[in-house]
Amino acid sequence: MTTRSLAFDTARRGFLLLTLAFFLLPFLWLAMTAYKPSNAIFSIPPHLFFEPTLDQFRNALKIFDVGSLVLSSLMIAGGSMILSLMLGVPAGYALARSSHPAAMGVAYFFMTIRMVPAVAALIPFYLLMRDIGLIGSWMSVVLINCVLNTAFVSWMMFSYFRGLPKELEEAALTDGCRQFGAFWKVSLPAVRSGIIASALFCVLFSWNDFLFAMFLTRLDSKPISVALLSAYGTKDITWGTLGALAHFSTVPIVLIVLVLNRYFVQGLTKGIN
Amino acid sequence: MTNIAMNLSSTDQARAPSGLSSIPFATRRKFFLVAMALPAVAYVIALGVFPLVKGIWYSLYEYNLLKPARTHFVGIDNYVNLLKDADFRGAIANTVIFTVFSVAIELVFGFIIALALWRDDRFNRVCLTLILIPVTITPLVVGLIFKGLLLADYGMVGYYLAQWGLTDPRGLFATPSTALATLIFIDIWEWTPLVALILLAGLKALPGDLLEAAAVDGATAWRTFRSITLPLMLPAVMLALTLRTIDAFRVFDSVFVTTGGGPGNSTNTLMVYAVKEGLSFFNIGKASAIANIALLGVAIIAACFILMIRHFDKRANGR
Structure with a gap:
């Protein structure tokens, strides 16, 4: 390596480290706040160093029913993921395998649905749920999340199945496999990474949503995102308690994405290469 | 078949x-x-x-959940009233300013990061994984993080900014002239990694032999970038641009948590306005009209991008 390219490489790494600091420090600050004693949070001027404590977590667990909040979040994320995959994966398959001109149109229809501003659907959906008596339950949040997620999964699986050679199933079909058997035993395993990516995005969208949950759930069915918002507005809840509560909302999803990073990146960049 | x-x-x-x-x-x-x-x-x-x-x-009705008896058909009155409504025009301006600035900066910053991450080595792979964390954090929590950091009274950053006289003592969010810019900053923090990732995928899909040939022919780095890299990157750039423009146009979470549209109406965006009208004031008719105009906005943005992509495709194939 020449001196010049070595210098260039060092500069590049330096720049990346600075960039990383920019993107990670704010998050680390919130994470740290949860281990600060209250007097360190409110100290003027703000201190960077402090004695770590778990008081804020104790507070958070005392004030909030964290178990039920996390359970609601899990129900919403898990429920909408399962339903969306059940609806979206077969649809993506059918659209990719059909040679009918309408199939492409339906695929684009799914893509457009994902772009709709949430409120445009939320207000009428809210009234619809009120009329059928589902308002206040996490089920209604699952149902509306599922609209966006199903559309997204169908579109994404459409592109995954399209990249799969048709010959694979055709061989299975000539071997006397039923059509569903060919889909289930041959095509589905071949797009496993697409299904993992779809599931990941469904969980990410629904876990992180709070607009739908804020208006469609009640006190006993609200997920952790909504609890965070209401906690923020309350006077006797400190930033530390908020930081502790935010742990339960952010740490699981960040860990899941870090572990499944490969699928996350692959899913996001599908359609470029 | x-x-x-x-x-x-x-x-x-x-x-x-x-x-x-x-x-x-x-x-x-x-x-x-x-x-x-x-x-x-x-x-x-x-x-x-x-x-x-x-x-x-x-949206064609005067319909307020709190005054159900007064519900009646009003035709396009809700839309006509919106056009006369200064708050609504302000919301459109805020949304457009927010979208244009955040997407433009994200694209430039994201491109620089993608170029720095281009080479496939261990250091870069670790960087790419970590850099994606902001994208995965609950947007609501992102809003709370910056709200806390930028508090002028005791926020880790906001305190010093105010002490050194760089910002208004009320803090960045509470000053009408800086609130929208701060929200743009938050959006950049949250979504630049996504743009960088998409552009990086584009860079990695570039034909390596073409770049080598240019280097052999003695083209300068800048010339190669301008005449080869940039044109070939167009699909990735367009994808990032489309995704981010539509998402930025629909911004809600971070605004709602940090400023709620204020101070005054200085950060009121279309989504925030529609949600406040519809689900806080239960003014369903008006809120639906706002939401529909936002829907129309998204449709126009999407159509523009589709036309642009077609145009570039044609030009690329014509050559």
Whole structure:
């Protein structure tokens, strides 16, 4: 390596480290706040160093029913993921395998649905749920999340199945496999990474949503995102308690994405290469 | 396809003379595919499209949940009133400013990061994984993080900014002239990594031999970038641009948590305005009209991008 390219490489790494600091420090600050004693949070001027404590977590667990909040979040994320995959994966398959001109149109229809501003659907959906008596339950949040997620999964699986050679199933079909058997035993395993990516995005969208949950759930069915918002507005809840509560909302999803990073990146960049 | 289908149906018939196989394979295949797609299509229409159409209907009514007795058809009055409404015009301006600035900066910053991450080594792979964390954090929490950091009284950053006289003592969010810029900053923090990731995928898909040939021919780095890298990157750039423009246009979470549209109306965006009207004031008619105009905005943005992509495609193929 020449001196010049070595210098260039060092500069590049330096720049990346600075960039990383920019993107990670704010998050680390919130994470740290949860281990600060209250007097360190409110100290003027703000201190960077402090004695770590778990008081804020104790507070958070005392004030909030964290178990039920996390359970609601899990129900919403898990429920909408399962339903969306059940609806979206077969649809993506059918659209990719059909040679009918309408199939492409339906695929684009799914893509457009994902772009709709949430409120445009939320207000009428809210009234619809009120009329059928589902308002206040996490089920209604699952149902509306599922609209966006199903559309997204169908579109994404459409592109995954399209990249799969048709010959694979055709061989299975000539071997006397039923059509569903060919889909289930041959095509589905071949797009496993697409299904993992779809599931990941469904969980990410629904876990992180709070607009739908804020208006469609009640006190006993609200997920952790909504609890965070209401906690923020309350006077006797400190930033530390908020930081502790935010742990339960952010740490699981960040860990899941870090572990499944490969699928996350692959899913996001599908359609470029 | 037809050939194989015919083939299949004949072998099928020979093997299993059950009731189903008297129907030709091509027909059964069609039924099967429709049956596979139908549940998803029906679901999205019933719970997605139907509410949207209902929303258009509501927007033609004076309809307030708190005053149900006064509900009546008003035609396009809700829309006409919005055009005269200074708050609404302000919301449009805020949304457009927010979208243009955040997307433009994200694109430039994201491109620089993508170039720095281009080489496939261990250091870069670790960087790419970590840099994506902001994208995965709950947007609501992102809002809370910056709210806390920028508090002028005791926020880790806001305190010093105010002490050194760099910002108004009320803090960045509470000053009308800086609130929107701060929200743009938050959006950049949250979504630049996503743009960088998409552009990086584009860079990695570039034909390496073309870049090498340019280097051999003695082209400078800048010239190679301008005449080869940039044009070939157009699809990735367009994808990032489309995704981010539509998402930025629909911004809600971070605004709602940090400023709620204030101070005054200085950060009121279309989504925040619609949510406040509809679900806080229960003014369904007006809120639906705002939401529909936002929907129209998204449709226009999407159509522009599709036309642009087609135009570039044509130019690329014409060469």
